[in-house]
Amino acid sequence: MANQWNALTALGHDTAEVVEIGPYRIAERSDVALASLALRRGQDKDFAAAAKTAGVPLPAASTHAGGQVFSAFWTTPEMWFVEADFATHEDIVAALKPAFGETASITEQTDAWVRFDVSGAGLVALFERLSNLDLATLPDGYASRTVIEHLGVYLIRHSAASVTLYGPRSSAQGLLHALEVTAKSVI
C-alpha cells in the first residue's frame, strides 16, 4: 500500500476550484495553513516579545495584518488566527510552538475552514446581498466574523476588489452556492 496521502479540498476535489461569474472571481484556497494563537493569562509581555521574534503580527481588533512568513487577523479578545504558506507550514502549530512556549495556546485550524478569495470590481454589490457588514466603508485590512447564509464566516477586506472568506469547511459547498447564486443575481 502506497504511503500516499491524497488531500481533498474542502469542496471535495483534488485541486482548488475557481469560479468566474461576470466580473467576479471566486477562488477556493487550500494552500494556507491556519492556527489559533491565544495569549495565556499574565504572559502579555513574553507573548508580545515571542510574536515579534517569530514575525507574527498581532493586529488590533477587527484587523488583518500581513507579514513576511506569517499573517494574522484578530478573532476574539486575546486570540488571533495566524496564516502561513501550507507548503512550508503544514504543521503550523509545530512551527509556532517553539517561539511562544507556554505564553500561548496554539491550535491547528487549517482544515476547520474553507477559504474563498473573492475578487473583482463591484464587490460591494455582491456582499451587500450576503452580509450585513458595510463593506463600502470598511478600511482595507478589516477583518471580522459575519453571517453569510446562516453560516459564521470570517471576512477580510484586502481592498475594494479583494476579499477573503473563511467559512466552516463542512459547509463549503453551501457557501460557494450562495456566492454563485448571488453573483448571478447582481451581475
Add this chain to the structure above:
Amino acid sequence: MRYSGFRVIAEALTGHKGWKPVWRDPAPKAEYDYIIVGGGGHGLATAYYLAKEFRQARIAVLEKGYLGGGNVGRNTTIIRSNYLLDGNEPFYEFSLKLWEGLEQDFNYNAMVSQRGIINLIHTDAQRDAFTRRGNGMILNGADAELLSRDQVRSMYPWLNFDNARFPIKGALMQRRGGTVRHDAVAWGYARGADLRGVDLIQNCEVTGMRIEGGRIKGVETTRGFIGAKKVGVAVAGSSSKVMAHAGMRLPIESHVLQAFVSEGLKPLIDGVMTFGAGHFYVSQSDKGGLVFGGDIDGYNSYAQRGNLPVIEDVAEGGMALMPAIGRARLLRTWGGIMDMSMDGSPIIDKTHVEGLYFNGGWCYGGFKATPASGWCFAHLLAKDEPHKTATAYRFDRFLKGLMIDEKGQGAQPNLH
C-alpha cells in the same frame, strides 16, 4: 339576553333594535369578596367560573385597559392537549374538555373548531419522542394518533415532500385539537360573568397592594383604593410588575412573541400544523387568513412588538414546509408579552401573603389553557386548595426540584 339563531332572525326583522350591551360599565364598589386583577382571558374565565360554579359573592375584575386586550386577543388561537409531562397533561386535557362544552355553557359562539392538529415528524428520534407523548396523552384521556408520511401526504399533498431539507416522516395528530375565535372567548366569558353580577371594571390599573399583618386588604388602583377579602392576580405578561407590589420576585421573565396573519386566501389548510424542523406553525382562519407564528424574539421585553430576524426566520420555516405560499402575503404582525417561566410551565398558587393568589407563567401556551386556568384558579380562590389537575403548578417546585420542563431546557425562559 339569550343568544340564538331565532334571536338573530327576530332582531334582523325588527331592525336590530333589541340588542343590549354585552356588559355593563359599573363604577368600582368600595369592597369586594374577590378581586381578580386582569381582564384578559384567564381573569375573565376565573370570574365567570367563580361566580357560576363556586360562590355567590361580590366579585370584580379590574382591567388596566380594555377587556380582552392582552394575550387573549393577540395569539394564534390554537387549542390542544398534546402535552408530554404528567404535571401538565391532565390540566390541558381538562381544559380541552371545557372548550368542548364552552359555547353551550356560556351561550356565545366562540367558534371552537376541532379540525385537528398535526405535529410533523422529521427524524426517527422525533417519532420516538412523539410516541411517548401520544401514549401519555391517551393515558390521560386525550386522543392521539401517529400518522405515516403517506397519511400526511394525503391530507396535505402540496407540502414539501419532494425537495425538503428535512423530510417529513409522519406526524403526531390530535383530532380534538383545533382553533377558537380568540376575542370571542374573552367576550363570552365577560358577558357570562357580567350576567352573573361580576363587576367588570375597565381602565382601572392596579398601582399597589394594601397588605396588613401578612394579609391582603385590597388594591390601590388608578380609580382609587378597592377593598377585598381575596385577590387573585392573572395578568400574564405583567406578572412581575403586579406581584412586585407584594414584594415578590417571580421565576418569570417577560418576553415578546410575534404572530402573523396573511391576506385572506381560499381554503388551503384545514387543521393546525407544526413544522418539526424549524420554527413555524400555522392554521387558516375562517376568514381565510393563514395565522402563523414561530419562536419568541428571545430577549426580555415589554414592548409588544418584535424585530425582523424572527419574522424572516418564521417565513423561512413556512417556505421550507409549504413552498406554495411564496406568493401569499403577510398582512399583519403583532407582538404579545409572554410571562415565560423557568421551566416553561405555569403557576397557580397561593403566595406568602394571606388572601393573595397568583396565576401566571403561561409562556406562549396560555390561550388553550384559558378555561381550565379560570376553573382551577376559581377553585383555588374559593376552596384554598388546588384543583386536582393543577396540583403541580406550585411556586415551590423549583426549590424542591420538581420542575415541569416539557422541552428539557432548564432554567432559561427564552428556550421554552
Add this chain to the structure above:
Amino acid sequence: MIINHPILGPRDAQEFVYLGDANLINRPDGMSAGIEAFHDYLYNRDNPAGEHRELWYHEQGDRSWLVVTRNTVTHEITKVELARDVARAGGRSK
C-alpha cells in the same frame, strides 16, 4: 436591534445569543452556599419593565459575553460592557 459592542462597534443583535439577567454572573460558591441560595440565584428574576442589565453572547462575532443595559419597554440600549470586566469588577476571579 443594534448592540454597540465595546470592541467592535455597532453590530446587529441577530449575531448574538441572549441568556438573561446579568445577575447570573453572581453565581454563589457551591462549596459554601446551599440549595436556597442557588434556587434564588437561578430561578428568581426582577424582570423589570424598564432598565435591565442582561447577558448577550456574540456567537457570530468575537465570542465575547457582554452585559447590555437595555430598556425592556423602549428597547433603548444605554450601556454595553464586556461581561468579563463586569465579573472582575464584582470581585469574581477564579
Add this chain to the structure above:
Amino acid sequence: MSQSNRIAGGQIDRSQTFRFTFDGQAYAGHPGDTLASALLANGVRLMGRSFKYHRPRGPISAGSEEPNALVQLRSGARQEPNTRATVAELFDGLEATSQNAWPSLKFDAMAINDKLNTFFTAGFYYKTFMWPAAFWEKVYEPIIRRAAGLGALTKAEDPDEYDKGFAHCDLLVIGAGPAGLMAALTAGRAGARVILADEDFRMGGRLNAETFEIGAMAGADWAAGIVAELAALPNVRLMNRTTIVGAFDHGIYGAVERVSDHLAVPAAGKPRQTLWRIYSRRAILAGGATERPIAFENNDRPGVMLAGALRAYANRWGVAAGDRVAVFTNNDDGLRTARDLQAKGVNVAAVIDSRQGGDLLPGIRHLQGAQVVDSAGRLGLASVTVRLANGRTDTIACTALGVSGGWNPNVNITSHHRSRPEWREEIAAFVPGAGGPANLAAAGAAGGDLSTHGALASGQAQALAALESLGISAKASDLPQAEDAPIAISPLWFVHEGKGRAWIDPQNDVTVKDVKLAHKENFTSVEHLKRYTTLGMATDQGKTGNVLGLAVMAELTGQSIPATGTTIYRPPYTPVAMGTLAGRSRGKEFKPFRLTPSHKWASEQGAVFVEVGNWLRTQWVPKLGETTWRESVDREVLATRKSVGICDVTTLGKIDIQGTDAGAFLDRVYCNTFSTLAVGKCRYGLMLREDGMVFDDGTTARMGQNEFVMTTTTANAVTVFRHLEYCRQCLWPDMDVQLISTTEAWAQYSVAGPNARKLLQKLVDQDISDAAFPYMGAGNITIQGQRGRLFRISFSGELAYEIAVPTRYGDALIRKLVEAGKEFDAVVYGTEALGVMRIEKGHVAGGELNGQSTALNMGLGKMVSKKKDAIGMVLSSREGMNQPGGYRLVGVKPVDPKGSISAGSHFMEIGAPVELASDGGWLTAKVYSPHLGCDIALGYLKAGDQKIGRKMRAVNFLTKTDTEVEIVSPHFFDPEGERLRG
C-alpha cells in the same frame, strides 16, 4: 373594447401598446399604466367583489391603499392572489382574473349574502350556530370556510427566486414626493449617504398626479429634474419600486424591492423581489397622505372613488374614470379635482360641496351645502341622489363620483413602535405622535404639512435637523415657489340620511350600521370596535376606513375623536410576499448542509444518508443484494462485533481547551473530576446544567499538562462551547483557559471490534499494543507518516479506537482503513448500527439525554462529585430529583424473543388496569439486536433499579401493541466490559 376613456396627457408611453387580459377578455394599455388605469381606460370599472356581501366593486384609489380592486395576477404557479390593480404595473401579456366571485364577476351567486345582509350584521355569528354542538364543525363551519378568503393560491411551488440584502446609510428618506425629494436633495448635496425609497415605479409622489407648478415648471418635471440630480450623486441611492414595510429597533428598516414584478417573468438569475434590511442613522418619513371617503348610502358602487384618485387617473394616466363625473367634497381639495377634470375636457356633472359659502367654481354646477345621500346603478354607478341646501333632492346622472373627506397623513410607520398618533384639529386628522422610532422624523403631508410648499419646507428642515444631529454640515437652499393653499375643511364623516348601508371599510363590508350596533352592544373601545366589526382588518389595514370608523363611533358616544382614541398600525406597511421574507432559505437551501470527511467515499458506495442537525451522516451502507435496511444494519453490527467496523464520528463536537487552569476549569464544568487525569489518558465526562440536569456527555483527553481535547455530542457542540465561554468569561474570569473549536479541523473515525487493533497497527507507525496504548489512552501519532491522533475509547463496547487526521486527509484515511480492513472483512457502519451497539452496551444518547434527566436517572449518580464545586452540583441534590422511586435507566427485552416493542411505549405492571396511575415510565430507544436475536430497548422506569428481572408490559396505544417484557440491566452486552479492555 378600445380605450374609450383614454384622454390626452399623462405620463404614459403611447408609442408602445401592451396587450393584456382580465378574466380572459383582451385589452390594450401603455407603458406607465397600472392594471387599474388601463382597465379604467378601457371602460372597465368592475374589478372585484367584496368579502362578505359580494358586492360589485371597482377601484376607489390610485395607490397602495386600495381595498377593492384586488385581482389574481398571472396564472399557474405564479398566480398572485389579492393583488392591487392600482399598483400592479402593466406589462405586455399581463393576465389577471377576478376573485371571490362565482360563476363570474358580473354574476356572482354568493351575492345572495347581500340580500340577506340584515341577518349578517357585525358579529352575528357569535350569537348563533351554537346548537347542536356538533353542527359547528360538521355543518356551519365548512360552509363558512368554503366561502372564506379572497384570492386563491394554486398550491404549486412558487417558481421565482427571492433575495435579501443589507444597506447602510446616514439618512433614509421614505417617499419621493416633494418632501422626500427635498430632504434627499438637501442631504445628498451635503455629502451624506442617502437612500431614497419609494413604493411607486415613478418617483415624484403626488406631483405626478397634480397640475401644480414648482418654480416655473410642472411639478412632475421638477421632480424628474431632482431625481436626475440625485441619481448623479455617488452618495445617494435611489430605490424606486421599494416599499419601506417596517420600522424596527435602532434605525433598522425593512424594505421590499419589487425587482421583477413589472416583467412577465424575472430575467434569468434575477430575483422577483428583494428584502432589504436598511441600517440607517436617521430617517425621514415623507410618505404623504391618504384621502378618506365620506360614508353615504350605497357609496360602494364601482365608479365611486376618492376625488384625488379620479384626478390622478386623469393627470398621470390620461384616463377619465367616467364619461360624466361628479365630485362630493367637504374641503377645497375636492374642488381641485373638478377643476382639473374640467380643464381636461371631461364632462363634470356637478360638485356637491357639503360646506356653505365661499367662491363658486366657474363653469361647473357647484352645489354648496349639499350632500350625496344615495347612489344607483347596477354593477357600476349611474347616478347619485343629492340633498340640496334647500332640502329638495335631485338625481344627478354620472358614471364616476370623486369623494373627498379630507386627507389622513400616512403616519403608519411612526406607529410601528406602538406610538399613538395625535389628533390635529386644523386639518381634522391624526399626525405622528410622540414615542415613535427614535431616529425617525416626519416631513410633508405625512407630518401634517399638506401643501406643496409645506412639504418642500419641512422636507428641507427635517433633513437639516437630521444632518446636524449627525455632525454633517449643510445649508438651506432657497425653496422653489409652490402652492401653499390653506386646508379649508369642514369635517363631515358620514351622511346621516337614509336607512341603507353606508360603507366604511369596503373590503370587509363594515358599514355605519355595524358601528352603531357595536356601540349599542358596548363595544365602544376602539379596539373592541375593530375586533367586533373587523374594521381595518382587511388587506388595506384600514388605510382609508379606520379614521372614518372611529369618527362615527366618536359621534355616537358624544366624545371627541382624540378622546375616542385610535388603533395603531403595525408592520408591514403593505402586505409582503412570504417568499420575499424567506429569501434564499427554502427547499434544500433552508439550512446549510454539513458534510462529513467520508461523504465522498460514502456517496460512491451508495450509502444512505440521514439528517442529524445540519449534518448529513451515513445511516447505513447497503451491499448488493440487500433489500431491507435491517439486512444492512444487522450485517454491519455483526461484522463489527465479529471482526471490525469503521464509522465516521467527525460530527461529535471537539473543543480544544488549553491554559494553566484548564484542569481546574474542567473540574468546574464537569460533575466528575478531570484535574487528576494523567497526560495521555481520556475520561468519560458528564456535564450538568446549573439546575442539576444532565446537559451533555463525552470523553475528554489530556494531551498535555495544560492541554485537553473535549468531545461533545453532535447535537450540543455549539451550546456546550457557548456554555464554556460563559463559564470562562462570566463566572471565573481570571482562570487561565483558552478555548477553540476544532470539530471540523479533524476527520475522526471509530474503528471498533476484536480486530480493531490489528487493522490499525497496519497503518499506525507507533506501537499500539495494549501495553503501549492501554484502554482510555490518548496521544499524537503518525499514520504512514501523516500526523494524527488516536484515542482508545469505545461507544460500541468493543475494543475500539478513534483515529483522526487533518480533515483534508479524511477521505484518504477512510480509503486506507477500508483497504487495510479487507483481510478482516471490515465493514463501514452508519448511525443505525452505531445506535444498535450503543444500546446493546447501555450508553445514554439522545433519547435519554433529553434535558429532563439527572445523573441518578441514568444510573450515573455516583459520578457527581461533592468534593468540589461544579456547575449543577448543588441543585442536583434537591429532594425531588433524588426520590428513591424516581425514574432509572433500565434495559428492556420482550419475553418472547419474537415479540416486538417500540420506543415511546409506556411501562405497565402485568395485570394492572391500563390507566394513568399504572404508568411506570417509557421506552426511550429501541433497536433490533442481531447479537441477541431480539428487540431490545432502553427505558426510564420508576424505581427501575429495584425492578431488574421483573416482567412488565410495554404498551403502545398508537400502534395498538401490548408486549410482555423483561426488565434487565441496560448493559445487554459484555456487562463487565472485558471486550473493550482486550
